[in-house]
Amino acid sequence: MSAAANRKPFDAGRAAYLALNIVLLAFLLAPIAIVIVFALNPTPFISFPPVGVSLRWFEKFFASSDFMNALWLSLWVAACVLVLSVVIGGACALALARGNLPGRTFLTAFFMSPLMLPAILTGLALFQSYLLAGIGRPIWGLIMAHTLIAVPYVLRTTLAVLHNFDHRIEEAAAALGASPARVFFEVTLPLIQPGVFAGGVFAFIVSFDQFPVSLFLVVPKSETLPVVLYNYMKFDLDGAIAAASMVSILLALSVVLAMERLIGLKAYVKL
Amino acid sequence: MISRRSMLRTGAIAAVATVGAPSILHAQTKTLKITTWGGKWGDIMKATVLPAFEKEFKCTVQADQAFPFMPKLQASPKNDPLYDVFHTNSNEQWSALTEGLVMAKITAKEVPNIADVYPYAVSDKIVGVTIFTSAIGLGYRTDKGIPVPKSWKDLADPKLAGQRGGYLIPVNSLGQCHLMMLGKVYGKGLQDLDAAYKALEQLKPIKLVDFTGQMEKMLLSGEVSEGVIHDSGVLRYEGANRQPVEFCSPTEGVMALEQVLNVTPGSKVKELAFSYIDYMLRPDVQKLLAEAVWYSPANKKVKLSEKYDARLLTTPEKVATLIQPDWKWYNARKDDIDARVTRILKG
Amino acid sequence: MSKTFDGKVVAVDGVTLDIAAGEFFSLLGPSGCGKTTSLRMIAGFEMPDAGRVHVGGQDITDVPVHRRDMGMVFQSYALFPHRTVVQNVAFGLRMRDVPRADIDRRVAAALAQVALTGMEDRRPSQLSGGQQQRVALARALVIEPRVLLCDEPLGALDRKLRQQMQFELKELQRRLGVTLVFVTHDQEEALAMSDRIAVMNRGRVEQVGAPTEIYGRPRTRFVADFIGEINLLEEAGKPRALRPEKIQLVPPAQARLSGTVETANFLGGATLYRVQAGGRIWLARETHAGERSPRSPGDPVGLAWNDADIVTLES
Numbered sequence: 001m002s003a004a005a006n007r008k009p010f011d012a013g014r015a016a017y018l019a020l021n022i023v024l025l026a027f028l029l030a031p032i033a034i035v036i037v038f039a040l041n042p043t044p045f046i047s048f049p050p051v052g053v054s055l056r057w058f059e060k061f062f063a064s065s066d067f068m069n070a071l072w073l074s075l076w077v078a079a080c081v082l083v084l085s086v087v088i089g090g091a092c093a094l095a096l097a098r099g100n101l102p103g104r105t106f107l108t109a110f111f112m113s114p115l116m117l118p119a120i121l122t123g124l125a126l127f128q129s130y131l132l133a134g135i136g137r138p139i140w141g142l143i144m145a146h147t148l149i150a151v152p153y154v155l156r157t158t159l160a161v162l163h164n165f166d167h168r169i170e171e172a173a174a175a176l177g178a179s180p181a182r183v184f185f186e187v188t189l190p191l192i193q194p195g196v197f198a199g200g201v202f203a204f205i206v207s208f209d210q211f212p213v214s215l216f217l218v219v220p221k222s223e224t225l226p227v228v229l230y231n232y233m234k235f236d237l238d239g240a241i242a243a244a245s246m247v248s249i250l251l252a253l254s255v256v257l258a259m260e261r262l263i264g265l266k267a268y269v270k271l
Numbered sequence: 272m273i274s275r276r277s278m279l280r281t282g283a284i285a286a287v288a289t290v291g292a293p294s295i296l297h298a299q300t301k302t303l304k305i306t307t308w309g310g311k312w313g314d315i316m317k318a319t320v321l322p323a324f325e326k327e328f329k330c331t332v333q334a335d336q337a338f339p340f341m342p343k344l345q346a347s348p349k350n351d352p353l354y355d356v357f358h359t360n361s362n363e364q365w366s367a368l369t370e371g372l373v374m375a376k377i378t379a380k381e382v383p384n385i386a387d388v389y390p391y392a393v394s395d396k397i398v399g400v401t402i403f404t405s406a407i408g409l410g411y412r413t414d415k416g417i418p419v420p421k422s423w424k425d426l427a428d429p430k431l432a433g434q435r436g437g438y439l440i441p442v443n444s445l446g447q448c449h450l451m452m453l454g455k456v457y458g459k460g461l462q463d464l465d466a467a468y469k470a471l472e473q474l475k476p477i478k479l480v481d482f483t484g485q486m487e488k489m490l491l492s493g494e495v496s497e498g499v500i501h502d503s504g505v506l507r508y509e510g511a512n513r514q515p516v517e518f519c520s521p522t523e524g525v526m527a528l529e530q531v532l533n534v535t536p537g538s539k540v541k542e543l544a545f546s547y548i549d550y551m552l553r554p555d556v557q558k559l560l561a562e563a564v565w566y567s568p569a570n571k572k573v574k575l576s577e578k579y580d581a582r583l584l585t586t587p588e589k590v591a592t593l594i595q596p597d598w599k600w601y602n603a604r605k606d607d608i609d610a611r612v613t614r615i616l617k618g
Numbered sequence: 619m620s621k622t623f624d625g626k627v628v629a630v631d632g633v634t635l636d637i638a639a640g641e642f643f644s645l646l647g648p649s650g651c652g653k654t655t656s657l658r659m660i661a662g663f664e665m666p667d668a669g670r671v672h673v674g675g676q677d678i679t680d681v682p683v684h685r686r687d688m689g690m691v692f693q694s695y696a697l698f699p700h701r702t703v704v705q706n707v708a709f710g711l712r713m714r715d716v717p718r719a720d721i722d723r724r725v726a727a728a729l730a731q732v733a734l735t736g737m738e739d740r741r742p743s744q745l746s747g748g749q750q751q752r753v754a755l756a757r758a759l760v761i762e763p764r765v766l767l768c769d770e771p772l773g774a775l776d777r778k779l780r781q782q783m784q785f786e787l788k789e790l791q792r793r794l795g796v797t798l799v800f801v802t803h804d805q806e807e808a809l810a811m812s813d814r815i816a817v818m819n820r821g822r823v824e825q826v827g828a829p830t831e832i833y834g835r836p837r838t839r840f841v842a843d844f845i846g847e848i849n850l851l852e853e854a855g856k857p858r859a860l861r862p863e864k865i866q867l868v869p870p871a872q873a874r875l876s877g878t879v880e881t882a883n884f885l886g887g888a889t890l891y892r893v894q895a896g897g898r899i900w901l902a903r904e905t906h907a908g909e910r911s912p913r914s915p916g917d918p919v920g921l922a923w924n925d926a927d928i929v930t931l932e933s
Contacts, residue, residue, distance in 0.1 A: 043491075043492070044488075044491065044508075044512050045487075045488040045489075045491040045492040046488070046492060047492050124342065124346060127343070127346055128346045131346065131347050131348060131353070132348070166694055166696060168692045168694055168696040169696045169697070169698060169699075171661075171663055171683070171690070171692075171696065172690060172692060172696040172697075172698075172754075172757075173698070173709065174663075174683040174684045175661060175662075175683055175684070175686075175688060175689065175690035175758075175767075176684075176689075176690075176709050176710035176713055176757065176758075176761060177684045177685070177687075177710055177713035177714055177761065178684055178709075178713050179684050180684075182713065183684075186709075187698060190700045191699070191700060215337070215339075216342070216343060216346070218337055219333070219335075220333045220334050220335045220336065220337070221333075223336075223337055227337050228337075230337075230338070231309045231336055231337050231338055232309060232310070233482070233484065234309065234310075234338065234482060234484060235308065235309045235310025235311070235312070235313070235484065236309075236310045236311070236484070237482070237484040237485060237487070237488050
């Protein structure tokens with residue numbers, strides 16, 4: 001048989017599939033490319049083709065105490081939200097999957113409900129509740145609000161892992177002499193950990209990027225980065241916004257990569 | 272394993288510490304809660320104006336620069352409002368008034384410096400006190416070979432098809448001002464909506480934005496050659512940021528874009544709130560802010576440097592070209608107007 | 619022992635088993651017969667509603683799973699996917715706080731026993747099904763359990779491998795002298811490996827006995843029918859049974875009953891016939907030395923048997 005005869009016939013379906021993927025990828029990446037161009041271009045407006053390369057917007061971003069305070073606050077809040085939502089979401093998922101609770105379906109839907117409500121309403125409702133309760137708008141109120149939104153992500157990923165979890169692995173451990181506590185720490189926890197931490201990464205990013213919920217809950221001088229950026233944009237629509245976006249993207253990316261290195265998100269999960 | 276566990280533990284302790292920390296209460300000094308703008312204005316407020324006020328009046332000022340102010344004020348209890356002084360553009364003060372969120376009138380009795388302001392600042396078109404105004408006119412590129420505009424009608428020049436810029440009228444007060452101006456220029460007056468709708472139709476194709484800042488950028492980048500904009504949005508691009516963009520005050524007059532301060536009726540520190548408005552009307556404070564962001568001061572006694580004096584509305588003659596929109600009238604019809612203009616500008 | 623689930627389904631209904639030390643004991647029955655539930659009660663995963671579990675004269679009914687000192691092997695292997703082969707096998711020893719050096723020695727010995735030396739640092743996902751089952755076996759045996767419980771341990775393996783593992787498991791059990799309780803629904807497997815078998819049906823034990831006894835002298839209709847093929851007869855109002863291999867195919871002239879061949883299934887070492895005779899179907903097995911039997915469907919054939927081979931069943 002000749003080599004030519006062996007060549008695969010042109011597959012229109014496959015070509016269309018490939019083209020669709022390329023288009024989707026371009027659609028996802030194009031805005032980032034524009035942000036990069038805008039961030040590096042010295043003019044205070046988007047001009048194409050760019051007139052040069054300059055770091056002036058990055059300098060402006062890093063020199064601004066407003067931006068820096070907001071950045072640190074956002075990171076700090078996101079870190080707290082990560083820890084809280086991992087603990088709460090993980091515990092909830094275990095209770096829902098294992099606890100034999102009455103009304104489990106309802107409870108699951110209930111815990112997922114923050115995702116279904118428009119976040120802006122969640123923010124406004126919490127804002128009013130806080131004011132009515134007379135507690136003002138403390139930073140922990142903001143963290144709680146973000147956690148509320150982030151917990152469903154952890155719940156989802158953990159439930160997914162628990163769903164595929166072979167209960168007999170825990171029984172095997174028990175039969176081998178592991179007490180219930182040791183079964184949990186030696187077997188259950190390590191096995192659901194990838195799901196919990198994948199949810200944790202989502203939680204971090206959901207909090208770090210959170211705008212609608214934060215909008216009403218931040219107080220003057222303690223505003224998170226997305227809120228500061230939004231308000232900055234109303235007055236100065238310059239490259240500092242793009243520089244800030246780049247920094248945000250890189251930070252979020254490095255958190256994901258760090259988590260992946262530290263925890264090994266896909267080390268032993270068949271995804 | 273150990274490092275991971277200890278890391279988690281540290282994080283948990285930190286989280287608990289944050290949650291447990293009591294909010295610090297300023298029991299001694301009074302706190303004045305205000306809204307204010309961001310950008311260059313906000314920088315000067317935070318760096319100079321507010322610290323000086325705090326020192327002089329022995330108080331702390333909590334300045335909220337994060338939009339949206341109105342819903343936050345609406346959501347807070349009336350007897351303990353989130354803000355003492357409410358800084359917005361004029362039209363929002365009218366909406367706030369109908370909901371009882373701000374005071375109807377402020378006079379020289381509460382704020383002595385009101386005695387020195389131009390009449391427009393406390394006219395019947397204003398709820399509260401105007402501290403600055405901008406002029407809404409036309410911005411245009413000087414490098415595109417287009418004729419220098421003189422009238423509002425010049426925006427309809429067929430040569431500008433697709434090159435002219437306007438606003439999404441439902442969400443932008445400059446767009447709303449422009450619509451009223453069209454009624455005046457093409458019809459019987461600011462309230463001649465039928466003439467305004469017809470004129471608006473003639474402006475198509477037109478590039479529309481929602482933020483005023485976007486219009487500034489489109490002019491700076493040359494994406495539009497001529498568009499509706501306030502003077503500050505053109506004049507403040509000086510020095511390295513300068514582009515071939517100029518501002519024109521059309522012969523029919525410019526629309527006023529007022530910066531208005533008002534006090535919330537439920538404020539617990541009303542005296543301090545009035546003092547703050549009075550302070551913002553002081554000639555030295557007015558000069559500082561006016562020259563920072565190219566706003567025309569409301570106080571007649573302010574003497575700006577030559578450069579600013581030449582371009583801003585600083586004399587009775589120049590102030591006379593200001594046309595104040597009747598926001599009470601406009602807001603009452605806003606829903607109908609929104610529906611109509613959306614239909615006109617669609618497609 | 620008895621066990622009811624959700625207050626309605628009776629899973630195990632008054633089962634009493636007496637298993638000797640060092641015995642290979644099978645619980646055999648169709649799915650849902652209560653064999654796995656019985657095993658889980660022995661292991662301690664389920665609490666019997668009534669009845670007690672004794673091991674070596676000691677009542678362990680109230681002893682929690684992790685203090686029962688039993689090895690357990692599952693059909694799904696239930697290996698720890700996040701641990702290596704060595705860590706899997708060492709787990710039980712670690713839980714018992716065995717010194718490190720002893721752990722290493724005993725794990726190595728256990729792995730040698732199941733022929734997995736060299737696989738120490740692999741993860742379960744990198745092993746074949748048979749290898750995984752051996753790890754599970756080594757993990758259960760390394761703790762030197764009083765009883766080894768196996769729940770369909772070979773069910774997930776293909777036929778060839780299953781047969782090989784049957785030999786290995788049996789051999790290992792004999793060598794170590796461990797008491798082994800083996801749950802299976804595969805009667806061939808149970809017959810091949812067990813010292814004794816308990817045939818279960820609907821939560822009850824139908825018969826306990828050695829494989830030859832279970833096969834040759836089934837006590838009930840269910841046991842007779844469940845184990846291998848059988849001809850169920852009715853004589854003098856009593857149920858009786860006759861194994862197919864006890865029926866000889868003879869020329870019609872010498873037959874007790876004559877009929878015609880309906881189907882002939884060639885099984886390699888034997889042929890299983892379905893014969894239409896006397897108004898019913900008879901099963902007859904004829905062993906032969908490999909050459910194809912000359913009888914084909916439709917051929918006339920005679921059936922002969924010895925009355926002593928007929929088993930009378932309980933009615």
